[in-house]
Amino acid sequence: MARTAHTCEVLDEPQASAANVFRPAGIGARYLGPARVVSAADQTGRVFVTLDGPGPPSGVRARVALADAHALGPDDLVLVIGDLTAGFYVIGVLGRRPSAPEPTRQTVGGGPLRCEYDAISDKARIIVDAADLEFVSPTGSISFVAGQGIRFEGDALRLDARSSVTLRGDEVRVSGERGIVALKQATYAGDAVSAKVGRLHWIADRIESTAGVVIERARNVFSRIEHLSETKAGRVRMLVAATFHVKARRVVVKADEDYKVQAERIDLG
DSSP: OOOOOOOEEOOSOTTOOGGGSOEESSSSOEEEEEEEEEEOOOTTSEEEEEEOOSSSOEEEEEEEOSSOGGGOOTTOEEEEEEETTTEEEEEEEEEOOOOOOOOSEEEEOOTTEEEEEETTTTEEEEEEOSSOOOOOOSSSOOOOOOSSOOOOOSSOOOOOOSSOOOOOOSOOOOOOSOOOOOOSSOOOOOSOOOOOOSOOOOOOSOOOOOOSOOOOOOSOOOOOOSSOOOOOOSOOOOOOSSOOOOOOSOOOOOOSSOOOOOOSOOOOO
16 A cells, blocks of 8 residues: 655644644545554543654544553554544554563652662561661560561670560570570470580589489599598499509498408408
């Protein structure tokens, strides 16, 4: 189909009446070509477009001959056919208007308190430019609930409670360079305790231990007792591989019944 040149004057107001939509500079011109959408479709399914023909741009209203007329928006490039007598029709879409990229970070609020959401990392942050931040509930409680983990990071972490502090979990870990635990009274209840340390130092006024069985293994054991060391037992058995040496200022051995000494040789004196 041959393309005939024509021109139309563009109106400043896209919502003008049909009679004043254009003022043709040439009559009978038929058009087939691209056009730029100026305004979205009205209730009658027509859009205001500028024809991309020779000469100055021409503004006309064209009926949208597509499935969804309201899908067109300003700056869309469409294919238009028609003339001044039969009217103009949009019969195709040549290109959509360039959509602005969605911001990857959205900010809500301003001033010293604002909330940011980063779509790339899928993280939301509450930013406080003030010196301190307090969560206050004078008559209720405050809960932090997360599907995965909760992390607190800072120079120091302090938990103050008027009643009690409870830590509960399948596994509780505490790590650091130094540790200090100061309790007036402590109670531990569990099935087993395992400890591996390089050096263990105990200072206590009194130590009491009760156990069903006590098993001790050591390479060397040194005990220094200033006053009394007393052992009460149903039986005492000592197995010494080499030498059994006893040195005292006085030695008293008393047996209510039998006293036996058995050796290959006994030296007295």
